[in-house]
Amino acid sequence: MRKSNIQLFVTRRCQLRCTYCPVEKREADMSPATARCAVDFLLQRRSPEARVDFGGGEPLLNFPVVREAAEYAEARARKLGKRLSFYMVTNAIELDAGKLAWLSKRRFSLELSLDGSRRDHNLQKPAADPGLDPYAATRGGVERALAAGLDCVVVAVADPSRAGNLARNFEHLLGLGARRFDLSYSVGSLWRPEDEAVFFSQVRSIVRRHRAELRRGVIGLGNLGGRVEPTVLNAELMVDTDGSLHLMSEWLFETTRPTGARPFPLGRVQDRPDINAIDWGRFHCYYTLVRMHGQDERVRRVILNNIDFGTKVGAFFAGLDRELHGSR
Ligand code: SF4
Numbered sequence: 001m002r003k004s005n006i007q008l009f010v011t012r013r014c015q016l017r018c019t020y021c022p023v024e025k026r027e028a029d030m031s032p033a034t035a036r037c038a039v040d041f042l043l044q045r046r047s048p049e050a051r052v053d054f055g056g057g058e059p060l061l062n063f064p065v066v067r068e069a070a071e072y073a074e075a076r077a078r079k080l081g082k083r084l085s086f087y088m089v090t091n092a093i094e095l096d097a098g099k100l101a102w103l104s105k106r107r108f109s110l111e112l113s114l115d116g117s118r119r120d121h122n123l124q125k126p127a128a129d130p131g132l133d134p135y136a137a138t139r140g141g142v143e144r145a146l147a148a149g150l151d152c153v154v155v156a157v158a159d160p161s162r163a164g165n166l167a168r169n170f171e172h173l174l175g176l177g178a179r180r181f182d183l184s185y186s187v188g189s190l191w192r193p194e195d196e197a198v199f200f201s202q203v204r205s206i207v208r209r210h211r212a213e214l215r216r217g218v219i220g221l222g223n224l225g226g227r228v229e230p231t232v233l234n235a236e237l238m239v240d241t242d243g244s245l246h247l248m249s250e251w252l253f254e255t256t257r258p259t260g261a262r263p264f265p266l267g268r269v270q271d272r273p274d275i276n277a278i279d280w281g282r283f284h285c286y287y288t289l290v291r292m293h294g295q296d297e298r299v300r301r302v303i304l305n306n307i308d309f310g311t312k313v314g315a316f317f318a319g320l321d322r323e324l325h326g327s328r
Pocket residue numbers: 014015016017018020021022023056057058091113125
């Protein structure tokens with residue numbers, strides 16, 4: 001874990017119940033005091049830059065704590081002489097003009113979760129309240145964010161049963177004005193060889209159709225550089241609403257009751273642990289998942305399957321990147 005970012009789970013509440021969502025939903029919000037401890041924890045890192053990521057749950061449902069954490073981080077980073085940036089993973093439903101102005105002033109980068117057409121989006125991302133149309137609510141927020149000129153990446157997730165719609169959904173998102181994307185697959189699902197083949201052939205068809213725009217950078221695919229694969233072995237750190245520290249990969253299976261204890265407890269930000277002493281990688285993620293879920297045959301199969309598929313996805317996109325841009 002050498003990256004200079006951590007993700008703050010500012011809430012475990014969400015308006016949606018995505019079929020592939022690994023997050024346990026409950027009425028739990030991070031307090032302002034815990035958020036400040038999390039910022040202090042991050043800024044101890046011996047690095048000239050730091051990035052505070054906001055997630056959850058839907059972070060905009062606890063906007064006062066997002067604001068508190070970001071403004072506190074700005075003041076601290078200024079004192080410490082560090083370059084600071086912000087990132088947020090959001091379903092965009094709560095993005096109104098006031099929040100957009102505040103986020104824009106701080107140059108937030110936004111990861112917006114919109115899976116494609118109304119049909120696919122609403123099948124994969126049903127609302128907790130049946131009165132809410134998730135597609136309409138998210139589309140409105142995405143359009144407002146794009147119009148406000150924020151740095152936005154639209155993440156389209158495909159589950160194995162809808163991987164065959166990925167190219168069509170991509171065209172749909174282009175039609176809304178989005179130009180930067182991450183094409184993602186649902187973690188926690190079992191990807192059979194035939195599903196994997198469909199996923200890859202859909203991406204190939206997107207690249208065939210938009211090769212020139214991808215080459216010129218008019219359309220951006222985050223997968224072509226920097227995306228962590230396999231996602232299931234993501235060694236970035238997250239801070240839960242109560243201040244406890246976790247590996248991101250641990251969180252990806254949290255709705256499955258573990259059969260073993262966490263092998264590397266990391267403590268709580270309130271106890272001022274030293275971030276520089278945490279230098280973990282994929283091995284720690286793998287060992288953590290095996291220790292926590294290895295006795296559960298079904299989960300073990302999914303973990304191994306997702307490691308295998310994620311590795312192939314990483315290699316596939318690295319190959320596409322070379323094909324489009326040479327060795328950069
Ligand atoms: S919007 Fe995000 S946090 Fe909410 S249910 Fe979907 S994946 Fe989970």
